[in-house]
Amino acid sequence: MSGSPAAARSAVVADPSGTLLALDFDGTLAHVVDDPELAFAHTHAVDALARLGSTLGRIAVITGRPVRQAIELGGFAGRPGLERMLVCGQYGAERWEAETGEVEVPDPPPAVREVVALLPGWLAERGAGEVRLEDKGLAVVLHTRGLEPGLIDELTEPLTALAGEHGLTVEPGRQVLELRAPGHDKGQVLQEVADAMSARYVIFAGDDLGDLPAFDAVDRMRADGRGGLLIASASAEQDALVARADLVLDGPDAVAAWLGSLADDLGA
Numbered sequence: 001m002s003g004s005p006a007a008a009r010s011a012v013v014a015d016p017s018g019t020l021l022a023l024d025f026d027g028t029l030a031h032v033v034d035d036p037e038l039a040f041a042h043t044h045a046v047d048a049l050a051r052l053g054s055t056l057g058r059i060a061v062i063t064g065r066p067v068r069q070a071i072e073l074g075g076f077a078g079r080p081g082l083e084r085m086l087v088c089g090q091y092g093a094e095r096w097e098a099e100t101g102e103v104e105v106p107d108p109p110p111a112v113r114e115v116v117a118l119l120p121g122w123l124a125e126r127g128a129g130e131v132r133l134e135d136k137g138l139a140v141v142l143h144t145r146g147l148e149p150g151l152i153d154e155l156t157e158p159l160t161a162l163a164g165e166h167g168l169t170v171e172p173g174r175q176v177l178e179l180r181a182p183g184h185d186k187g188q189v190l191q192e193v194a195d196a197m198s199a200r201y202v203i204f205a206g207d208d209l210g211d212l213p214a215f216d217a218v219d220r221m222r223a224d225g226r227g228g229l230l231i232a233s234a235s236a237e238q239d240a241l242v243a244r245a246d247l248v249l250d251g252p253d254a255v256a257a258w259l260g261s262l263a264d265d266l267g268a
């Protein structure tokens with residue numbers, strides 16, 4: 001089924017309970033900032049999600065963030081309207097169901113702990129000691145925002161080799177390189193959530209390379225006869241999703257406005 005924005009509105013208004021609305025966090029629901037701990041979900045976006053929460057079949061946030069951090073930065077817990085929300089963290093390895101309050105977080109792989117311990121020395125040896133490390137338990141992220149342009153490109157190849165030595169994978173993102181265990185991606189989890197609720201229409205919004213597997217999943221679901229809409233939250237940093245999107249929005253402000261107008265259309 002076609003993913004034109006106008007057709008999406010009509011399909012969702014006709015069948016809200018059959019609709020899964022899934023969104024990425026950083027760059028889509030939240031503006032990108034230098035310090036990942038200082039990010040927060042756009043107030044208008046969360047207001048709109050709260051309006052949509054009791055009308056749509058399901059709202060899910062699917063993020064690379066640790067699930068507990070995403071809940072906190074989003075202000076999702078206890079928010080009226082989001083009682084059935086699902087947050088999938090670390091690309092689907094971690095989960096939180098608002099309905100039960102249960103959080104599922106697996107134990108960190110030993111390989112990630114080994115790499116966390118050796119990275120400060122490894123970076124210093126390469127003259128890159130200013131790279132900031134974010135330890136997410138199941139993964140470690142190297143942050144280069146604000147540092148020398150080109151540093152991230154210089155680090156990509158040796159870091160990929162290091163990841164391979166430890167059985168880890170490199171997840172590139174906006175001014176970041178993340179090392180994590182393979183086995184999860186946003187496409188797998190989106191498909192699982194859509195299947196579990198027998199979604200007839202799936203909307204996914206994202207901004208970065210880690211969202212591409214979710215774009216692939218929506219394409220597969222469309223090929224199987226479900227409806228779908230792909231939204232790119234555009235930025236000057238990453239345009240990989242724009243060419244594949246049905247709807248391009250100018251970053252988190254525009255995503256928040258679009259969600260608000262969808263809630264208006266639904267009379268939510």
Ligand SMILES: O=P(O)(O)OC[C@H]1O[C@H](O[C@H]2O[C@H](CO)[C@@H](O)[C@H](O)[C@H]2O)[C@H](O)[C@@H](O)[C@@H]1O
Nearest residue numbers: 025026032033034036039063064065174175176
């Ligand atoms: O899947 P997402 O919700 O997009 O999370 C992916 C990574 O996002 C974070 O990094 C990005 O946002 C930071 C805060 O705005 C920014 O400083 C950084 O440059 C961005 O790449 C986060 O820190 C990572 O852990 C997530 O994996």
